[in-house]
Amino acid sequence: MSKIEWTEKTWNPVTGCIKVSPGCKHCYAETMSRRLKAMGAPGYDNGFKLSLLPERLNQPTLRKKPTMYFVNSMSDLFQDGIPTDFIDQLMDVIRNTPQHTYQILTKRSANMRSYFASREVPDNAWLGVSVEDKKYGKPRIKDLAAIKAKTRFISAEPLLEDLGVIPLKGISWVIVGGESGKGARPMKEAWAVSVKDQCLKKNVNFFFKQWGAWGEDGLHRSKSANGRELQGKIWGMLPA
Secondary structure (H helix, E strand, C coil): CCCCCCCCCEEEEEEEEECHHHCCCCCHHHHHHHHHHHHCCCCCCCCCEEECCCCCCCCCHHCCCCEEEEECCCCCCCCCHHHHHHHHHHHHHCCCCCEEEEEEECHHHHHHHHHHCCCCCCCCCEEEEEECCCCHHHHHHHHCCCCCCEEEEEEECCCCCCCCCCCCCCCCEEEEEECCCCCCCCHHHHHHHHHHHHHHHHHCCHHHHCCCCCCCCEEECCCCHCCCCEEEEECCCCCC
């Protein structure tokens, strides 16, 4: 099972990525890839360089139990360099395993929008974009809104600033989280509360993942010590 609070398992037929915006600065997947390469783990021979792993495409078909999969937790499915026919194969797996739900999160929203301009989104695929700030993150919401998908979501993690008014029309779910690990940047309570309040007002599911390395009180400590309560409550809402 995955240690990521908002999913059950990860599925990584692609590994490796290139940084494109401030949210990538302390990428956990890059750090983990280096560790896995040092350990000799399959699929990480190239470290964090883009690698296609077609032998992993059929993994969800071997599992009958309905499962929530986070697709490419160690990469970005819509980054440049991934052939369209590879994405097509991945989408076929999703369509052929309707018992599962797939969460696809990207920072390359324009590429995702272009891909689905001529293709239907499987009903069991949730499409999401990373929104860490206004400059880079919020334009991705416009691309996401232009895609005809049953379930759309926003991941505001790491949340690096106040996002202001968020266009939530057509959005089913919003995740908020602070940054953890070496060099983590603090998240202010007011930023997270603003997102939460907007979600509740618009009847959008809100999920608070973590404070990360900086607590609600602004003090630096372990991620586990800071916990995941926001205003004294655990927020773990999910789309139906």
